[in-house]
Amino acid sequence: MxxxxxxxxxxxxxxxxxxxxxxxxxxxxxxxxxxxxxxxxxxxxxxxxxxxxxxxxxxxxxxxxxxxxxxxxxxxxxxxxxxxxxxxxxxxxxxxxxxxxxxxxxxxxxxxxxxxxxxxxHRWQVAYEHDADGNRVSGDLGALKEHIRAGHSIKVGVRQLFGVQNDDPSGPDHISFLDIMQPLIQDGHVGANCDFILSGAPQWPFTWRDGLAVGMVWPWSSGEMVCHLVEPGKLPFKRTTVRRAMQWLVADDS
Structure with missing residues (x-):
């Protein structure tokens, strides 16, 4: 354990x-x-x-x-x-x-x-990694699907997440790991309905005064990520689709 x-x-x-x-x-x-x-x-x-x-x-x-x-x-x-x-x-x-x-x-x-x-x-292992175009970097997509079918815990790391509200990946290299509520398998790919996410300005150091977006996002192993994003206090949410490199992790205590 x-x-x-x-x-x-x-x-x-x-x-x-x-x-x-x-x-x-x-x-x-x-x-x-x-x-x-x-x-x-x-x-x-x-x-x-x-x-x-x-x-x-x-x-x-x-x-x-x-x-x-x-x-x-x-x-x-x-x-x-x-x-x-x-x-x-x-x-x-x-x-x-x-x-x-x-x-x-x-x-x-x-x-x-x-x-x-x-x-x-430390309870997570990378099961599958791909670039922003969905090309495999490491791991096995089929094995990731089997983890989902077996009810195992999954989370996803999205590279260059900060700045996504303007589709701006130009900030310093970083990865942001997101909790998943509902992993999916559809059209040959793995996707995820994530918990709420936060995206700040594409810089380090950062504070929310530099910019903040709250989002509901659906990342996919194709590299696509469907985003509904809003600046707090400035409803409604706006939908956009971006591409990002991602890591899909599986808990080793599953």
Missing amino acids: SKWQLALEQSQDLKVTHGTIAATAEAGRQGADLRLFLIACDYEETLYFQQTYAGQGDTFAGLMTHHHSYAHRGALAAQPYFSFFKYDTSGTFSQVKWMLDNQTLDESQRYQYRVYRWYVC
Whole structure:
């Protein structure tokens, strides 16, 4: 059974007290699951990230794509709302609140937690990889289909995801791994109905102030990805189709 391992610990002043940032980023590039334990002034919490970002060197981030929020500025909110978070090793988190009345608030800030503990879980293996045109790079598409038929856990890594709202793949090399709710087999290809995804500006470092799109996406092993994307507070969603290179991963505890 796969276990969560402490990959990186930072103190309140962001000094590394365990592990390395580079090794944690490498785990992210391999598709490892990511969590972050934090100690604040009056509570402790662990963040589960539905999406990860891994770039070159020591660049990585964890993204919460649809945090269900109930408190607002120290009090219970009259209505719940969605929050979109990005955490990295800089000590500053990005947060956009999207209220049910379509109002948005950017409440990104620098907050000195007492400790930052980054945990990784290595339970994924690449089953199939292809380029943006759907040409095989490694693995076996037929084997990936059999994993789906057997009910195994699947997730997908999309290269150059950030900037997809403008179909701009020109940013620094990166891969973003997305949770899947519903893997599909159709017309000879594998596809996926993913959980909500976030796409920021095609740059590193980035914050949501540089740009943010929330999306419902359907990546396919043909290289196509059908996207419905929206900037929070600016409905409706807009549909577009792009091409990206992808990795399809299977959990080794399936």
